Amino acid sequence: MDTNTLMRTLDGTLTCTTLYGHKYRSAITGQDRMPMALEGLTRGKSLWIDSLVHFTCPLTPQQETQHLSRTPVPGSVCLHTPEETVTLHERGADVSFSEHDVPEDSFLSYRPRLLMAVTNITITANEWQHTEEWQLDLEEI
Template sequence: MKEDSELVIGGIGFPEFSARGCVQKLIPLETGRYFRTINGKLRYAGQQERKYRTVITCQDKTVPDFHSVKSDQEFQVQCISRLWQRVPREAERDGDSIVCSLKRDPVPGSPLVHQGGKIIIPINVSEKNVSIPIISGNVFITYRPLLRMHLINFETTYHEWDLTWGWKMLLDEV
């Protein structure tokens, strides 16, 4: 599958020609609730760290091996969809560099630093920490997250005359 797509889901078999041109949505899961106090102030009760649901769809010549998946199986998903994170102005400095901690583990080799629509290099990535040269202005880091997820549901479709398969999977972050 590596030749077909950047999408990698450990534990699911992907035959050749089963994952070209995938589309992935990352959807924040509701992990808390907003409520009003007796004084009318809006408050939030729940986890501060956001969890994600993902929907991945694809049309290709074959489909992944969904039928070998156990209902309680956990997967490590190397997402194709990217997260964006602003580098705070008060980021920690290390000599001639700014160090920013990513909110999620990145897929190795995926972090990129953007400023003014341009990619800035060199960057140094160590686990969740990204070191970049000190620059002014709005700076963003984008990366493909590495998420631990459970398969909630899947479906497959087949177009008889075109001889093509389609598939869709729904996963929730652990």
């Protein structure tokens, strides 16, 4: 049975087969006249990837700390309140913002740094345009 599949039980209840500790997949693509540096890059190789997508965490009023599910990219953690956005200094996945007031409708955002494994590499060369297109498929370890 695949994970993240929606299924109905015999009594008609919709359930999801998601496993605890969800892992992410990503695809990085590019096109250039110079070839991608693929020396030593093979399926199964581990890479640290700084995500472009921000994760967000809702906050409760007067909350002072938050444990993030992934390690953040340095300098990417921001506290968003209705009045302002403040970049926070974090130490790993634990973020403290006790010196800031946290009103209602506040949230935290950050870009996660993910340890991922290469699952596939695709390269397509266009001889007439002298370009190479490539795609790197990754899955979180």
